[in-house]
Amino acid sequence: MTAPPAIELSSIEKSFGTVRAVRGVSLRIEAGTIAGIIGENGAGKSTLMSILFGLYHADNGEIRIGGVPVRMESPHDAIAHGIGMVHQHFMLIDSFTVLENLVLGVEGGFLLSDGMAKARAEVERLSGEYGLSVNLDARVSDLSVGEQQRVEILKVLLRGARILILDEPSAVLTPQETDRLFLVLAALRERGVTVILITHKLREIMAATDRVFVMRQGELVAERRTVETDPHELAELMVGRKVRLQIDKTPTHAGSVVLRAEHLRLVDGRGVPLLDDLDLELRAREIVAIAGVSGNGQTELLQVLAGMRAPTSGSLTVCDRTFDIRRPGDPAGRRAIGLAHVPEDRLRQGLVAPFQAAETSILGYQDEPRFNPRYFLDRPTIGRHCRDLMERFDVRPRLPRLRSSQFSGGNQQKLVLAREMAQEPKVLLVGQPTRGVDIGAIEFIHRELVKARDRGCAVLVVSVELDEVLSLADRVLVMFAGRIVGEVEPAGTDERRLGLMMAGAGA
């Protein structure tokens, strides 16, 4: 008799409001194997694993661990069943040592000395078995990201996990550290531990897994043995045949270069490069879209270009003004020379939720003389300006005095777009233009972006929605791991090739 699968999910359904995040997913993962779950943003893979780990409750469906049906009410149930999860954001206390972090919650007694000695022995045993070497007495803040991840894995193993879920583990690792991780995963597999890898990177899937599950828009679209497939097939499955949105767009003749970025590098506090020697050129009268799975540096690129963050090195010239990159970010300065920015995260950066719509409509432009004829803000003029924006971009309800937070996501986005586009900028940076926006508004926004282009603007769009990218852009750049890894013509582009580039498997 064959052993029951380590994990069996049957018809799992989960919705958040009107969004169906997981639609009737059923899968089986055998014990002692490494399974990979791959998909784009919003495919549902993280949600599915969160359900398995007890962070969310499925609306429907059944979970079986080792053949036994279980109810996952909370992570504690999951841990009790031997499941451990290593999240993208580590839950480690920086000022504690590795050992202190490991024993938190399982100290083994009121006096620490005994329990910690026992834990130390056990951790050392686990370390040796799985190749997870780490200095137990080092401060977590002194560790590299790869080492910190090892601590998270040890934490989970110390609590007796036999099933390990890793959520985008290599998102913060260098390629060398990623290879080391694969060795650890192989060692785990050898000792009968089941590993589930959530990722969007094809390289990992091919290198580390036995089986791969492809998710797209909440559904499980395919399942393969890794040896029986290849990156091309997976890329195609991941991206799928998308229905192109039809946009009336006349071909364009790009004008002169209005923005040039060269060798942009942005390194975070840990030394991880968020932007890695990136070159970019924008010309007037063209729409350039950047495709890529989120987390590959797009956010940082927008922030650097918009002046919100200073890069570590590189050069940036906008409208013939070269910026001294050593000076701290200066969004106002960028605005002054004709650059407008619609941020990716409108709630955190693009508007102030408790402000009235009228106040939001001048965010970033509040110092302009037309709004400040003498010393005071000219509220009637600002109100008219807001109403004007609302008319042009069909923002509803047409109430300039309504709090910004009371507008729907789509209307908020339209308001922010209207604000930036009304400035007739020379360069328009737009992040996730239609995130959380309803279908009618999406078409409207796309048309307005094309109109801006036709008026001579250079538009840079960052989006995780491939169909948006392909239908809007005159040029498509693909970003992966902080650099531009390829450029494609949107017309007649090969989804396979695009998917490969997005997943870091080369052009």
Added chain:
Amino acid sequence: MRPTRGPLPRWAEILLLPLINIALAFLVVGIIVRIIGVDPFHALDRLVLGAVGSPESIGYTLYYATNFIFTGLAVAVAFHGGLFNIGGEGQAYIGGLGCGLAILAFDRYLPGWLMAPIAIAAAALFGAAWAAVPAWLQAWRGSHIVITTIMFNFVASALMVYLLVNVLIAPGSMTPQSRDFAPSGELPALQGSALNLSILLALACCVLVWLFLWHTRWGYALRAMGHNPEAAHYAGTDLKRMTLLGMCLSGALAGFVGVNELMGVHHRIVLDFPAGYGFAGIAVALMGRNHPLGVVFAALLFGALQQGGAELAFDEPAITREMVVVIQGLVILFSGALEHLPRPWLAVLLPRRG
């Protein structure tokens, strides 16, 4: 009991919740009054009469309210920028110092109508300067503004004692206080009352603060920073400079307490005139929902409590002046720290909004 965080209808947030908080505070006060053997309702009666029962008491109520308006506005302005200014005591003290120094320097040479604006400006300047140091430390060095402002209160206290004992003391005087101001350094007061012209300054400040916050681009930037520093940064605001500006304005407002106390009442520089107004300002701002109009109402309430409490202590030997302090502390507790206490019950009783 898990407090619910859903928003209540607007009118409940602005009016009902503060009223309930005060009611709860008074409930506890009533219990305490009972414990020391006085009938609570009788005490309440005396309190209200003492506050508004005669023109004279109304005058005193308004005089106290003036101080609460200044410190309430100070805390409110800082709050709008996301900053917690607990240094009102020290800023009031040093503001008074500035005011007093200006008067001591010029009162013999300048007429009243010229002396007053100079003294008021000095109060603002000194108060702002005393707030600027913690502000600079927060913005440029990352030192927590709550701690630095508390510390600076004590430094101000020590400084003032030193100055009043050693430097500014009136020649031949036994008590640590400066010489009397010449008449040009005095603000005209209502006959037989402490209420003086500085109440007009307070009301003017309310209007100016309102204009600043909602009708100028600096106020706009300050409020943006208070709600959402990232968005403010996006909008091109220099967060450090804005922190400094917000705190300086706050300190200047607190400094005006010195104008009321020194120019309006004492007519010399004295010790301890901030007397808790700075701390109470926190409650005034919280109750007034950080809006100048709300601050006025809350200040009137606190002024009434102060005056009524003093009268109550006068009438009832069992109750001392410190009862006022108890009431203040309880009001701050219930409307500041425990303000969400009534929410679960209100959420059940009232329809949710949004």
Added chain:
Amino acid sequence: MDDLAAIVFLTAAATLRTATPLILCAMGGLFSEKSGIVDVGLEGKMLMAAFFGASAATLTGSAWWGVVAAIGAAEIMALLHGFACITYRGNQVVSGVALNILAAGLTVVLGNAWFHQGGQTPPLEQAGARMLPIFFPRAGDNILVYAALASVPFTWWLITRTRFGLRLRAVGEMPLAVDAAGISVPLLRYRAVLLCGFFAGLAGAYLSVAQNAGFSRDMTAGQGFIALAAIIFGKWQPFPAFGACLIFGLLDAVAIRLQGVRVPGVGEVPVQFIQALPYLLTMFLLAGFIGRAVAPKAIGVPYEKEH
């Protein structure tokens, strides 16, 4: 030489006596702050404890009942603070300020109502009502002074060598990690706050029942804030905070003696300057001019579960 030795010895003894309430308060405050709860209310706790301690000692004639009452009063204040900050996630600073003001007023109101001496309690003259020093050969001091000295290694041991201490430090750094490990964040913080009350209670008892013979209004005179400054100055560690308390205690002890004395090159040092020194030094530290003081990461932020 003997004279010098005598002066040093007397100064040291005076320092210890002045520093005792500071040390006790600082240790108590450490527990609270380490767990992530800001406590500016040390002053108020100490004051209430002093009042109730003296009242109980007067009424019962026993200093020990005074100590018990003092601790009880401080614990009630601590629970109020915890209730507001932990369960109701209110503003921790406002809560502390409110409790300070409440304590300042209530102690005088009740004192006047019960003892009719303008806010004071009657002097503790009966035998046993006041704590007398325990005399060792050649030296001796109050048992509470020894308790203060013992509290430092005790605090250190509790924080660094026990499971409770580990979790306490964790919850002040990242409550999310503690919650994820299955430990109750509120329970942990309440225990911290109660420990704080205990030590603040001892400090208050010392003031009114041992160091002085009774309670007088505002007798804490800002020592609760100096204790807070000591915690910060000691970078939230028990032994350095203890050192800071000694320094601040020394400053206080010599402040009066230095009055009128001319220091070469500087002139007469104003006593107020010495009184302000603890605060000025702390501000210098916070400005990063003399090293860095890093507070527990999650301090001051009420914890809300996300799911």
